[in-house]
Amino acid sequence: MSRHVLVTGAAGYIGSHVCRALASGGITPVCVDDLRTGNAWALRWGDSLRGDLADPGFLDAVFARYPIDAVMHLAGSALAGEGERAPLQYWDNNIAAGIRLLQAMDRAGVRRLVFSSSCSIYGQPARMPVDESLPIQPLSVYGRSKAVFETVLADVATAGGLDYVALRYFNAAGAATDAAIGEWHEPETHLIPNVLLAIRENRPVQVFGTDYDTVDGTCVRDYVHVEDIASAHLLALERLQRERASHAVNIGSGRGYSVREVIACCEQVSGRRVQVQEMPRRPGDPARLYADSAQARALLGWAPRHDNLAAIVASAWRWLEQGEAQRNSRAEVAPD
Numbered sequence: 485m486s487r488h489v490l491v492t493g494a495a496g497y498i499g500s501h502v503c504r505a506l507a508s509g510g511i512t513p514v515c516v517d518d519l520r521t522g523n524a525w526a527l528r529w530g531d532s533l534r535g536d537l538a539d540p541g542f543l544d545a546v547f548a549r550y551p552i553d554a555v556m557h558l559a560g561s562a563l564a565g566e567g568e569r570a571p572l573q574y575w576d577n578n579i580a581a582g583i584r585l586l587q588a589m590d591r592a593g594v595r596r597l598v599f600s601s602s603c604s605i606y607g608q609p610a611r612m613p614v615d616e617s618l619p620i621q622p623l624s625v626y627g628r629s630k631a632v633f634e635t636v637l638a639d640v641a642t643a644g645g646l647d648y649v650a651l652r653y654f655n656a657a658g659a660a661t662d663a664a665i666g667e668w669h670e671p672e673t674h675l676i677p678n679v680l681l682a683i684r685e686n687r688p689v690q691v692f693g694t695d696y697d698t699v700d701g702t703c704v705r706d707y708v709h710v711e712d713i714a715s716a717h718l719l720a721l722e723r724l725q726r727e728r729a730s731h732a733v734n735i736g737s738g739r740g741y742s743v744r745e746v747i748a749c750c751e752q753v754s755g756r757r758v759q760v761q762e763m764p765r766r767p768g769d770p771a772r773l774y775a776d777s778a779q780a781r782a783l784l785g786w787a788p789r790h791d792n793l794a795a796i797v798a799s800a801w802r803w804l805e806q807g808e809a810q811r812n813s814r815a816e817v818a819p820d
């Protein structure tokens with residue numbers, strides 16, 4: 485019998501790469517998304533069902549229709565700034581809808597879950613690189629919602645209802661190496677696509693905070709290629725199939741780059757210059773954040789394959805330059 489994995493947020497940036505990786509691994513992704521921030525053209529692998537996780541009837545119908553082995557839960561509201569302005573929306577989607585999903589899994593007897601957590605749960609950690617033993621002290625509504633959902637998962641696992649791997653991604657970046665899919669958000673808030681779009685459209689890029697205690701005053705982050713994040717999902721699934729236990733692991737490259745270093749890399753890859761507009765700091769932005777991913781190596785056998793920034797930026801640039809036809813395609817999604 486073929487294997488099916490339910491992927492929530494399948495039309496999103498990371499979800500679409502996860503679906504592709506599952507299909508390459510011989511697993512059928514059952515793609516669930518309501519397209520609130522995702523793209524119908526990104527749903528190219530497996531079966532697609534349009535619906536909201538907050539709708540228990542929709543979820544029960546999905547579980548009844550497919551023999552689901554496991555769930556990969558990527559759907560969520562993922563913009564830190566928006567979370568500060570609309571906390572109830574973030575708690576509703578990242579916690580309440582997530583609980584609806586766990587309840588539907590319970591009713592269907594599905595007990596393996598891979599969850600998209602985030603490095604934002606660490607806030608500004610006392611030491612760097614960040615390992616999983618550091619305290620969870622998020623600085624944003626978004627980070628708190630991820631931390632709370634990890635707590636919910638831990639409680640359900642302790643009660644014997646679930647085995648899970650929470651993947652604490654650092655900054656997802658890049659696009660499929662063949663430029664078939666990539667990042668496309670409206671509005672785009674992530675640094676690399678923003679710098680590349682500014683370069684393409686010949687307009688300035690905004691840099692938030694230039695007086696941090698870092699190498700050049702700008703924030704330092706860990707950029708991990710989206711295909712490496714996707715491969716971590718398959719390894720997490722294998723781990724859950726091997727052993728009934730739950731884990732939370734960092735998924736990062738282990739190297740930090742400042743905003744100015746990223747901009748310089750984008751200029752080098754594109755061969756064009758971009759003007760920088762210096763802006764004040766944004767609340768809740770830690771100065772430095774990069775991962776110790778030793779635990780992901782030890783538990784999952786995961787290591788990033790795309791381990792330099794220029795290669796990551798080059799894949800994002802190819803997607804921007806070559807992905808136009810794909811982005812304009814009118815893919816249809818089956819109604820619920």
Ligand SMILES: NC(=O)c1ccc[n+]([C@@H]2O[C@H](COP(=O)([O-])OP(=O)(O)OC[C@H]3O[C@@H](n4cnc5c(N)ncnc54)[C@H](O)[C@@H]3O)[C@@H](O)[C@H]2O)c1
Nearest residue numbers: 493495496497498518520521522536537559560562600656
């Ligand atoms: N992009 C990053 O750097 C990053 C870093 C850490 C964690 N994450 C987490 O990874 C996950 C995926 O991130 P992304 O960058 O691909 O975001 P995204 O916005 O591109 O994808 C999220 C997808 O979920 C869908 N969705 C949201 N709420 C839904 C609901 N209630 N019902 C059905 N579909 C719903 C959206 O339509 C979208 O397609 C998120 O949970 C995010 O918090 C992302």
